Amino acid sequence: MNFPGTSMKRVFITGASSGIGAALAQRYAEQGAMLGLVARRQPLLEELRARLPHPERHRIYALDVTDHAALAAAAQDFIAAAGGADVVIANAGISQGTLTEYAEDLAAFERILATNVSATVATFGPFIAAMKAQSQAGSRACRLVGIGSVAGIRGLPGAEAYSASKAAVISYCESLRVELRASGIKVVTIAPGYIDTPMTQVNSYPMPFLMAVERFAAQAVAAIDAGVSYRVIPWQMGVVAKLLRMLPNPLYDFAFSKAPHKKRQAQA
Numbered sequence: 001m002n003f004p005g006t007s008m009k010r011v012f013i014t015g016a017s018s019g020i021g022a023a024l025a026q027r028y029a030e031q032g033a034m035l036g037l038v039a040r041r042q043p044l045l046e047e048l049r050a051r052l053p054h055p056e057r058h059r060i061y062a063l064d065v066t067d068h069a070a071l072a073a074a075a076q077d078f079i080a081a082a083g084g085a086d087v088v089i090a091n092a093g094i095s096q097g098t099l100t101e102y103a104e105d106l107a108a109f110e111r112i113l114a115t116n117v118s119a120t121v122a123t124f125g126p127f128i129a130a131m132k133a134q135s136q137a138g139s140r141a142c143r144l145v146g147i148g149s150v151a152g153i154r155g156l157p158g159a160e161a162y163s164a165s166k167a168a169v170i171s172y173c174e175s176l177r178v179e180l181r182a183s184g185i186k187v188v189t190i191a192p193g194y195i196d197t198p199m200t201q202v203n204s205y206p207m208p209f210l211m212a213v214e215r216f217a218a219q220a221v222a223a224i225d226a227g228v229s230y231r232v233i234p235w236q237m238g239v240v241a242k243l244l245r246m247l248p249n250p251l252y253d254f255a256f257s258k259a260p261h262k263k264r265q266a267q268a
Contacts, residue, residue, distance in 0.1 A: 010082040012036040012075065014065050014123050015092030017044035019197030020147065023217035024089060029053045031221075036078035036085075038071070038092070040064050065092045065119035075126035084134050087224060088127045089145040090120040095199055097264040098161040108265060109161040116165035120146055120172065128185070135184030142184065143224050146173035148191040150232060153241045154252060158261025166191075170230075177229055186227040190220050193237030202263070209236045 011028045015021040017039035025035055029052040039045050042062035049055045059081060061074035079085055093116045098105045124144050134140035151159055152166025170189055177187035194200055194207035195216045211234045223231040232238030244252065 009033040009086045010036075010078075010084060011087040011089070012038070012078050012085050012123075012127070013089045013091055014038040014071075014119070017041050017048060019199055020192065020195060020213060020216065020220075021089075021091045022048055023213040024091065024220065025058075026052065026214075027217040027221050028087075029058070034058065034082050036061065036074065036082070038063060038065065038074060065123065066114045068119075068122040071119070071122050072126045075123075079127070079130050084130050084140065085127050085142075086134075086140055087143045087145065088124060088131075089147070089224075090123040091145075091147045092116075092119055092123075093147060093165075093199075095159070095162045097158050097261050099158065099264060100160055102264070105161075105264060112161040112165050113168070116162070117168045117172070120169055124176070128180070131185050132183045141186075141227070143186050143188055143227065144173075144176065144180075145188045145190060145224055146170075148173070148189050150191055150193050150237050150241045152191065154244050154256075157256060157259050158264075174230075186229075188224050188228060189230045190223060191230070191232045191238075191241075192216060193232065193234055193240075195233075208240070209234050 009028065009031065011033045013021050013025055013035065016025050016037035021039070025037055025048060028035060035058040037045055037048065037058060038061045040062065045060040045062055049058050049060055052058060059078060063070040063074060065071055094112055096108050096112065098108050131142040135142050146169050148170040149166035151163045152170045155163040170191065173187050173189040180187060194210045195213050196210055197213050200207060216233055219233050232241055
């Protein structure tokens, strides 16, 4: 899909240094996009930019997305340099096993919610005014993209913070989608299943329908371009998620009470 009025998409991605973020950056760069790439680790951002097509076209921002002032400054710099933004992907996210009964896990809860939820809001906020102006001018198609997870569809044992954070992202994006409907800005929620990235490579349990990150990125970009409201990738996990959502609580609780847990920090 070519966005109206331009041959070059302008795409801002958080969590861009590895995994899903880096794969999305590669995909968009291959399509000729100008990218704003955000992550904490500057050396990895520099390595990523160097291997992308047209590296001179892309801007990197080494920052922690929980630093909302730095994130807003990066957004404003990208808008000024690119003349706006067409796609903003709030991809930055962290995962860790958490159990409420352990007081020391409270800090992990707060860190996960700050990175996965609050930073999504902080990522989108600085772009909305510019996107509204673009949309009203009728020359640009605009997308705000939240990265949820199938873990946000039903709570997983041992992943209390991560499941809660991704459920919040899904509900937040739904609220924002309805709120911005009249503006012409489309809000897209992508819910990955198991994708082969550094985040999942530490898992010691079976991961059904594990998908290569490059294949995920291709399908995600297609969904974003189409402006779908919600998409689970891969589709097989979407079917599983729907079935799990339909299960009565007693059956779900029985089936998942002994599910494997992601390691807590104390176990790592």
